[in-house]
Amino acid sequence: MAPSATRTSSESALSSTHIKSQNVSVFTNPEHELYIKNGPVPAPGPGECLIHVRATGICGSDIHFWKSGHIGDMIVVGENRLGHESAGVVVAVGEGVNRFKLGDRVALECGIPCMEATCYYCRTGKYNACPDVVFFSTPPYHGTLARYHVHPQEWLHKLPDTLSFEEGSLLEPLSVALAGIDRSMLRLGDPIVICGAGPIGLVTLLATHAAGANPIVITDLDENRLATAKKLIPRVNTVKIVVGETPKDSAARIKEALGFEAKIVFECTGVESSVQSAIYSCTFGGLVFVIGCGKDFQNMPFSYMSAREVDLKFQYRYKDTYSKAIGLVAAGLLDLKPLVTHRYTLEQGEDAFKTASDPKAKAIKVQILDE
Known part of the structure; x- marks a missing residue:
């Protein structure tokens, strides 16, 4: 069912003609329901890339939002798409995108700060403390557990050819560490x-x-x-x-x-x-x-x-860690591959969450993959 952790020919350069018609996604809501939903494929705006999300890890916070409906003051008040440990490939670009091209393989950093000169935390490099941060999957912002996700180019990190999408997804928990x-x-x-x-x-x-x-x-x-x-x-x-x-x-x-x-x-x-x-x-x-x-x-x-x-x-999340994380894994100093113990397709998202939340399953990291 799951693709190999190594790069395959299907990960080569893509064009917009490869975009599928349905955007399959995994959601929760205030009633603690977990469900799969199809939606339209979003279009990238200026400075944004459309990402075909190839691998997303299920984080404990995803399970917490589903089961408990909140983490501290962050409360699920409406339909909320989960996921923030993701890697994928650029399949379309918006106006002004100059850092990435179609087919680039990327990891997604999901905390998007305001980066305004008037923001003390952004100005002093503590962007993880930005009061206006958009952190995908934290209510009210939708996460990345979808076939397609639009992401600002400044918060994408190019993956070397030696890193798989599964490893790219694991860069997020590595960043926490x-x-x-x-x-x-x-x-x-x-x-x-x-x-x-x-x-x-x-x-x-x-x-x-x-x-x-x-x-x-x-x-x-x-x-x-x-x-x-x-x-x-x-x-x-x-x-x-x-x-x-x-x-x-x-x-x-x-x-x-x-x-x-x-x-x-x-x-x-x-x-x-x-x-x-x-x-x-x-x-x-x-x-x-x-x-x-x-x-x-x-x-x-x-x-x-x-x-x-x-x-x-x-600590609160992370800052300036992705380049370091990519370098450590690419150099062979850290082997993340054994951490992925269970793999599911997007359509099997509900089963993936049940496995991730069940101690009897003996899961370490459950990932949801999409070809």
Whole structure:
């Protein structure tokens, strides 16, 4: 059913005559329904490219919008197309497009800031904090989980021939990890812990390994995910978290596996007990860097953190990461291909989401592909 992760002859240059008549898309709504819908093919405006989206990964946030209807203050109030981890090929261009041509293979950066001179955050390079950002798939903006999607040329990134569309789609979660690693100020030889061996935890594992973190421990409730982590990076030590175990007891086992108290803990679950375990795993003056998205309010061991000078730090999406991510994968420093465990067609979108949201499916990254 799924195409190969390697480039094929079908990925060669296309023309507008190859555009199909129906724009198959995956939507949710405030009633938590998930459904496939056909619509018209959009036309690119000035400075825009029409992309035939060839691969889109299902993110935890997509499932959250479907199941819960919101993430914080971002609420599904109407029909909302999902998806923001995408790569594809340019099949039509609008007036003034000068960076891309028909047939170019691209990854889509889906946070589109205003880039106005009057915007402090855009002007100072913190465009991920732009208050007027359009982030595709975050209500009220439709996502990229469609056969065709119109995208501004400035936020497309050309893929080298050696990268598949599947890998291009994975550049988005990799960007999340790279942003966290950059803000954590990780140094060569730092002992670290990664809490959570889901897609974000695993790309964080790949990236911190490449960055020279040592030793590395990764934790999870799921033995299958820990086995995947070990297969990706054989030198990593794994710790299975036991349901009902206190955060302090979990931390004791984590520190034993690491052989040290951690300089940095990358918390990739957002689960309160896991964040607490991360705090108790830190050395004096250590850092817990929260990459995962959790509940709006959580309890933390405030006095312990104060007495141990444990810092708690966060990130919001990413900025200036795609070129770096492409370079790392193209150079062979990171192998993202094993992360894709399940593949579906656009028409099978509902099944894809059921698999991605079902722990029994043992999925790491589910992708929806279109030929």
